[in-house]
Amino acid sequence: MLIQLVVTGVALGSMYGLVALGYHITWATSRTMNFSQGTAVMAGAVIAYAFAVALGWPFLPSLLLTLLGCCGFGLAIERVAVRPFFRASSPAWLLSTIACGIIVENTAMLFFGKDTRAFPSPLTQRPILVGGAGFYLQELLIPIVGLLLMGAVQLFYHRTAYGKQLKAVAWNAEAAGLMGIHIPRAVMTAYALSALLAGVAGVLLAPVLNVAATMGTIIGLKAFAVAIIGGLTSAPGIVLAGLGYGLVESFVAGYVSTGAREIVGFGLTILVLVIRPWGLLGARPTRRV
Amino acid sequence: MTALGWAALGLAAAALPLLTANTYYLYVGANAGLLVIVAAGLNVLAGFTGQISLGHAGFYAIGAYTAALLSVKAGWNPVLATLVAVALAALIGAAVGAAALRVSGPYLAMVTIAFGIIVEGILIEWVSLTGGPGGVFSIPRPTLRGSYWLILAMAALALWLVVNLRASAWGRAFLAVRDSEVAAESLGLSAHYVRTVAFSLSAAFAGAAGGLFAFLNGYISPDSFTLQTSILFLLALLFGGMGYTAGPVVGALVLTLLPELLTRLTDYRLILYGALLLLSIYWLPSGVAGALARGRPRRQLRSPASAASAGERPGALGEEPVAATGPTLLRIEDVGVAFGGLTALAGVSLTVAGRGIYAVIGPNGAGKTTLLNVLSGFTAPDTGTLRLLDQAIARRPPHAIARLGVARTFQTAQLFAELTALENVAVGMAGRRLGSVLAALLGSPGTRRRERALAGDAAALLRTMGLGEWADLPADVLPAGLRRRLEIVRALATRPRLLLLDEPAAGLSPAEIKELDAQLTALRAGRGPAIILVEHHMDLVMAISDRVAVLDDGRVIADGSPESVRRDPAVIEAYLGAPA
Numbered sequence: 001m002l003i004q005l006v007v008t009g010v011a012l013g014s015m016y017g018l019v020a021l022g023y024h025i026t027w028a029t030s031r032t033m034n035f036s037q038g039t040a041v042m043a044g045a046v047i048a049y050a051f052a053v054a055l056g057w058p059f060l061p062s063l064l065l066t067l068l069g070c071c072g073f074g075l076a077i078e079r080v081a082v083r084p085f086f087r088a089s090s091p092a093w094l095l096s097t098i099a100c101g102i103i104v105e106n107t108a109m110l111f112f113g114k115d116t117r118a119f120p121s122p123l124t125q126r127p128i129l130v131g132g133a134g135f136y137l138q139e140l141l142i143p144i145v146g147l148l149l150m151g152a153v154q155l156f157y158h159r160t161a162y163g164k165q166l167k168a169v170a171w172n173a174e175a176a177g178l179m180g181i182h183i184p185r186a187v188m189t190a191y192a193l194s195a196l197l198a199g200v201a202g203v204l205l206a207p208v209l210n211v212a213a214t215m216g217t218i219i220g221l222k223a224f225a226v227a228i229i230g231g232l233t234s235a236p237g238i239v240l241a242g243l244g245y246g247l248v249e250s251f252v253a254g255y256v257s258t259g260a261r262e263i264v265g266f267g268l269t270i271l272v273l274v275i276r277p278w279g280l281l282g283a284r285p286t287r288r289v
Numbered sequence: 290m291t292a293l294g295w296a297a298l299g300l301a302a303a304a305l306p307l308l309t310a311n312t313y314y315l316y317v318g319a320n321a322g323l324l325v326i327v328a329a330g331l332n333v334l335a336g337f338t339g340q341i342s343l344g345h346a347g348f349y350a351i352g353a354y355t356a357a358l359l360s361v362k363a364g365w366n367p368v369l370a371t372l373v374a375v376a377l378a379a380l381i382g383a384a385v386g387a388a389a390l391r392v393s394g395p396y397l398a399m400v401t402i403a404f405g406i407i408v409e410g411i412l413i414e415w416v417s418l419t420g421g422p423g424g425v426f427s428i429p430r431p432t433l434r435g436s437y438w439l440i441l442a443m444a445a446l447a448l449w450l451v452v453n454l455r456a457s458a459w460g461r462a463f464l465a466v467r468d469s470e471v472a473a474e475s476l477g478l479s480a481h482y483v484r485t486v487a488f489s490l491s492a493a494f495a496g497a498a499g500g501l502f503a504f505l506n507g508y509i510s511p512d513s514f515t516l517q518t519s520i521l522f523l524l525a526l527l528f529g530g531m532g533y534t535a536g537p538v539v540g541a542l543v544l545t546l547l548p549e550l551l552t553r554l555t556d557y558r559l560i561l562y563g564a565l566l567l568l569s570i571y572w573l574p575s576g577v578a579g580a581l582a583r584g585r586p587r588r589q590l591r592s593p594a595s596a597a598s599a600g601e602r603p604g605a606l607g608e609e610p611v612a613a614t615g616p617t618l619l620r621i622e623d624v625g626v627a628f629g630g631l632t633a634l635a636g637v638s639l640t641v642a643g644r645g646i647y648a649v650i651g652p653n654g655a656g657k658t659t660l661l662n663v664l665s666g667f668t669a670p671d672t673g674t675l676r677l678l679d680q681a682i683a684r685r686p687p688h689a690i691a692r693l694g695v696a697r698t699f700q701t702a703q704l705f706a707e708l709t710a711l712e713n714v715a716v717g718m719a720g721r722r723l724g725s726v727l728a729a730l731l732g733s734p735g736t737r738r739r740e741r742a743l744a745g746d747a748a749a750l751l752r753t754m755g756l757g758e759w760a761d762l763p764a765d766v767l768p769a770g771l772r773r774r775l776e777i778v779r780a781l782a783t784r785p786r787l788l789l790l791d792e793p794a795a796g797l798s799p800a801e802i803k804e805l806d807a808q809l810t811a812l813r814a815g816r817g818p819a820i821i822l823v824e825h826h827m828d829l830v831m832a833i834s835d836r837v838a839v840l841d842d843g844r845v846i847a848d849g850s851p852e853s854v855r856r857d858p859a860v861i862e863a864y865l866g867a868p869a
Contacts, residue, residue, distance in 0.1 A: 033395065084571070091341050094398060095527065096570045098520065102563030110556060217516075221402060228399050259414040266403035266410075270388065273400055277392045 003133040005254045006247065011139045011208070013246020014146030015201045017239045019223035020230065021150055022194030027232045028170035029190040032082050032093045034074070036101020038220020039108075040195040043073050044202025045211045046108055049119055066203060067196060074195025078188055086187070101217075109213035116215075121207035142204045149200060150239055153193070157235075166190065198223075218262075222249075225269040231282020241280060298538075302441055306434045315437045319505050321545035322440035323498045328526040328537030329447040330494020333454065335523070336532035337463035338487045340393065343519050344385075344401030347408035348378045348492040350514035352499025354412065357425045357509055367429060371500035378496020379489050386488025390481055405519050412511040424510025428503050436505045443501060447494060452534055453732035454490075457740065458719040460729070461590070463487055465705045465716045472703035474687040475665060475696065476783055477720035486726055495522070517559070524562060528569045530576025539577045590712050590740065592748035592760040617676075618643045618819055619664075619787060624673035624683075626659055626843075633659040635843045637673070641787065646813055646820045648830045648851075651840035652863060657823040658700060660840070661789045664821070665697045666690040677787070692721055694786035696818070698793060702772040706765035710756060710775050713764050714747040717782035747782065754778045754808065770801035774808065781817070788818045794826045802829060809833050831855065839863065 019037055026033045034040070047069045051062035081100045085092040123138035157163040168176040169186045177183050202216070209215060222245065230241030245265060253261040278284045306315055327349060334340055355374035359365040365373075389400040412419045419425065430436065454460050465473040466480040473480055503509050521544065529540025544565075548558045573580050619641040626634040634656045641647050649657050662668035664675065666687035675683040682690050696717075705713050723729075728736045751757050756778060759771060767775060773793055780788055793809075794802050810833055812820065824830050830837065830851070837854040839847040841863040847854050854860055 035395070035398070081567070091394060091398075092570050092574070094341070094395060095523075096567055099563045099566035099570065102520070103560055103567070106557075106559040106563065110560075221406070221516075224395075224399060225403065228396060232395075257414065259410055263407050263410040263414065266406050269403050270400055270407075273392055273396060274388045277396060 001133065001254065003130060004135055005250045007133075007135045007139050009247035009250030010243060011142040011246070012249065013243040014143035014150075015205055015219070015242075016223045016226045016245055017230075017242020018146045018149060018201045019198045019219060020227035020238045020242055021153060021235060022197045023224060023227040024232055024235055024238055025153075025194045025197075026082075026187070026190045027227075029166060029173075030082070030086065030187045032086065033097070034077050034082070034101075034191070034194065035094050035097040035224070036077075036104070036216075036220060037194070037198050037223060038216030038218070039101045039104045040070060040073055040077075040198035040216070041202040041205070041219050042105065042108065042213060042216030043195075044070050044199030045119070045206040045215060046112055046202075046213065047199075048203045048206060049117065049211045053117075053119060063203065066199060070195045070199025070202075071192040073199070074191040074193070075188055077195070078191035082191070083184075083187075101220075105213055105217065112211075112213045114213070116210045116212040119206035119211050124207045136208070138204075138207050142208070145200070145204060147239075149197065150235075153197070154235060162189075222265065225266060227279075229269060229272045229279060231279025233283045234279065234281040237279055237281025299441075299445060303438065306437055312433050315433050316505075317545060317549055319433075319437045319440045321541045322437075322444040323502055323505070324522070324525050324541035324545055325444040325537050326440075326447045326498040326501070327495045327522050328529065328540055329444075329451050330491040330498075331522055331526045332451055332491075332531065332533075332537055333463065333494075334487045334491035335526060336536065337455065337460065337467065338484050339467035340390065340484055340488070341398060341523065342401040342488070342491070343398050343516065343523065344403070344405030344408075345491065345495045345522050346514045346516070346518035347405040348382055348495035349499040349502070349518065349522075350408050350412060350511075351381060352378045352496030353503040353509050353514070354419060354425065354499075355496075356500035357428045357503040358418070360504075361425060361428055367504055371497065371504075374500040375493050375497045378499070379493035382492020382496075383485060383489035385492070386485040387481075390484045390488060401519075402516060405514075405516055409511055409514055409516075412514065419511075422511060424508060424512075425503075426508055428507045428509070430504050430507040436501075440501050440505065443497065447497075448534060448537070450730045453736075454726075454730050455534075456590070456732070457729035457736055458715070458723045458743070459483075459486070459726055461705075461708060461712055461716050461719070462723055464707055468705040468707060469703040471667065471687070472699070472705065473716070474667075475691055475699075475703075476717045476779070477688050477691040478716075479686070479688045479721075483723075490726070490730075520566075521562065524566050524569075526576075528565055528573070528576055530573075530578030530580075530582075533576065533578035533582060535578040535582075536576050543577075590709070590715055590744050590747075592711050592751075592757075593741075593745050617641070618678060620674075620676045621664075622674045622676075624660075624663060624670045624675065626656070626663060626668060626670050632843050634663070634670070637840070637843070637845055639838055639845065639848065641819055641821065643786075644813075644819050645835035646809065646822055646833055648822045648824060648834035648837045649840060650824065650827070650830055650837060654842075655840040656843040657840055658791055659843075661697060661791050661821070661823060664690075664787075664789055665695055688721070691783065694784075694818075695789065696780035696783045696785035696787070697789035698773070698776045698780055698791055700791045700795065702769075702776045704764035704767075704772055704776060704779075707763060709761050709763055710751065710767065711744065711747050711760040713775060713779050714751055714782045715743050717779040718743055718747055718750075720783050750782055751778060754781070755804070770797050770804075773797065773801075774805070777808070781812075785818045788812075788820045790820060790822045790824070792823055792825060794824055794829055802826065805829070806833060 019041060022037055023033045044066055048062060048066040051057045051065055052059060077100055081096040082093050085096060121138055123141055124136045127134040127136055157167050165181045166186050169181060169183060173183055226242045226245050227238055230237030249261050249265050252264045305318055331345060334342060352374040355377050356370045359370035359373060360367050385404050389397055413422055462478055462483050465478060466483050470480045525540035525544045526536060528543060530536030569576060617640055621637060621639045624634055624637045649660060651657055659668060663670050666685055669684045674681060677693055724736060724739060748760055751760050756775060759767060794805055806829055834851050837851050838845055839854060839860050846859045846863060847857040
């Protein structure tokens with residue numbers, strides 16, 4: 001039981017962290033985010049399903065097309081719902097991304113149907129038994145890929161020239177713009193990368209959670225909670241908060257009930273926001289007059 | 290919309306049950322009425338204070354379940370049950386608001402979403418109380434006609450209450466914290482408290498609608514109280530027009546009727562909602578009501594028609610002068626502030642007597658504005674003490690310091706853009722004294738009397754300060770010079786003991802500086818407050834100041850009469866550089 005809960009918790013938690021990192025990336029570059037990031041998770045799962053299961057294409061080209069599709073989705077969201085309201089003081093981008101999320105989710109439902117569909121994977125055929133606990137190989141694959149990806153994102157930001165430019169934009173957009181960095185392109189890159197990470201989470205989760213047009217909403221919300229808990233400005237905080245959230249959720253679901261899971265998870269989120277509004281590892285904002 | 294238009298709309302809606310026996314129309318109409326009530330409440334929160342909630346389905350649920358359970362399980366009278374439901378929603382709203390409104394933007398969205406999900410989770414999980422996913426059955430219900438009329442009356446009541454509220458000191462306070470939180474704080478308003486009240490009120494409206502919803506349907510289940518419901522509430526307000534009385538009505542009618550007209554397209558219903566939301570953000574930023582009302586003024590408090598109606602009140606320019614033997618007005622001792630490694634103030638000590646103009650000058654970056662921010666509570670000093678009339682004020686919040694009689698202006702004038710000049714002054718004049726929010730909702734005679742007196746006093750003060758003719762113009766259309774003067778008048782309206790002016794002459798034309806000079810001279814000659822003046826225009830400073838302190842690199846390098854400071858070698862060095 002215990003091992004099972006830890007495996008599930010780490011698997012889900014790493015995915016929350018991966019999706020939450022997407023919020024962090026766009027927030028850092030533009031002080032905006034796709035509030036319906038969950039639809040990008042769903043898009044990843046649904047596109048992968050369309051190619052790999054419905055059309056029966058081989059794995060690699062399917063994955064490649066899915067990732068491309070997710071990047072395109074991120075770019076579209078940026079163009080339609082964010083750029084017109086870039087850096088506006090009003091919450092317009094918040095509401096417009098929610099609107100886009102509703103439209104995309106329900107359009108997907110028109111084509112995909114209301115049913116949940118299984119996504120067969122060779123890694124979910126047979127459970128492995130370890131000391132009485134059963135879990136799928138996929139559940140081990142998820143956190144490994146997730147943590148590797150999160151590490152890769154960090155390397156990209158800290159080690160590559162373009163990543164450093166993006167970091168500069170995050171630090172001070174005005175100064176970065178004066179140094180010749182193309183800010184609109186940096187924001188587009190952030191949105192594409194953000195949707196890409198969410199899409200990968202969708203593909204990885206599809207065999208475990210099954211695929212449905214509505215699967216993204218709750219994952220997106222929990223990832224947002226994770227981003228807030230860890231600190232929107234802190235990537236390491238988000239990774240840790242993701243794992244923590246996944247573990248807490250898994251244990252509450254295991255020992256109390258699945259319903260209590262959301263109550264405890266979102267209750268903790270409110271608690272963190274009340275005590276440390278800037279998150280566990282986020283930068284404390286200073287007041288300007 | 291005119292009064293006649295409202296009456297016609299109300300009559301038409303009330304006559305509907307007499308014109309048709311089709312229960313379906315009545316049911317749809319009743320649901321539109323419920324949405325009007327919720328959206329009218331959200332208008333107070335989102336339209337007036339500018340804070341968004343994505344969790345009001347939670348309060349709708351609290352109202353519905355409280356009313357339903359009290360009448361089904363405890364056998365209470367439905368009216369009493371609904372009243373308790375409203376009170377409980379308001380109470381929980383106050384608690385959630387107090388916690389949530391410490392943050393804003395996406396953070397606030399998260400807290401409210403989390404609240405809604407938690408309520409929904411509790412409804413599903415606490416089976417013994419709520420009936421779990423199955424919900425509550427056989428709630429007593431009046432006839433559909435009766436329900437319809439009741440909901441219609443309640444919707445009209447909700448709109449009327451919000452109109453009254455907007456026309457009161459509370460309404461101005463809501464808009465003030467939305468347009469400029471720092472200015473509102475500097476006038477003695479606690480932005481957090483004001484917003485929490487707005488949140489609680491909007492929760493109460495949602496709770497009332499929830500209670501009515503339970504008695505309309507006779508059956509409730511958690512399915513009706515999801516995140517989608519919260520988004521629908523907000524969409525009704527946004528599409529109709531945030532901040533406008535007609536907004537909730539337009540939004541509720543369109544969002545309830547449109548899907549019914551397109552019943553064959555039920556699968557597209559949510560896509561339609563999403564598209565409407567997106568379209569209204571793109572092309573109708575102030576909603577349908579805002580688009581129709583464009584260009585029309587939305588004045589609330591008006592200056593009295595006859596100029597002579599309000600007597601010039603003697604003490605209107607400041608508190609009674611402090612007696613010469615009393616404690617020193619302000620004693621600043623050894624104050625230090627550092628931002629990270631950057632020292633903004635170091636060991637600053639100044640003493641301000643009860644009266645006169647004390648100028649603080651110095652090169653850019655010397656710490657002048659930081660000193661004002663410390664004095665008014667916007668920056669907490671790292672070291673040192675501040676005593677105002679022998680009370681320690683360091684590290685108190687800005688609104689608490691303002692209430693002790695410290696008023697200020699800002700380097701870029703922070704006016705409440707959507708309020709008129711008169712209303713701006715009225716916010717300062719009322720300060721924290723907003724009166725009872727219930728009386729404001731009901732538009733009680735006492736509230737109306739107070740409003741008339743406030744309008745008279747504010748108009749008189751504006752006339753005294755030479756701004757009378759601009760009283761009824763929105764603050765954001767005034768030119769820069771008038772904006773600065775209006776900000777000073779608004780600060781004076783709080784009847785301060787100490788007035789802090791942050792570069793009032795910056796960006797003014799020579800003619801405007803002359804007027805400012807006259808205004809400050811008049812204040813000094815009259816019974817005005819003591820003034821700390823941060824300013825770069827040396828002619829102005831030397832002409833009107835009683836005493837001048839010079840800050841350089843966070844330290845006081847000279848402090849004395851204008852004449853002595855002008856000749857001080859250290860000052861000359863700071864401004865012109867060391868002699869070769």
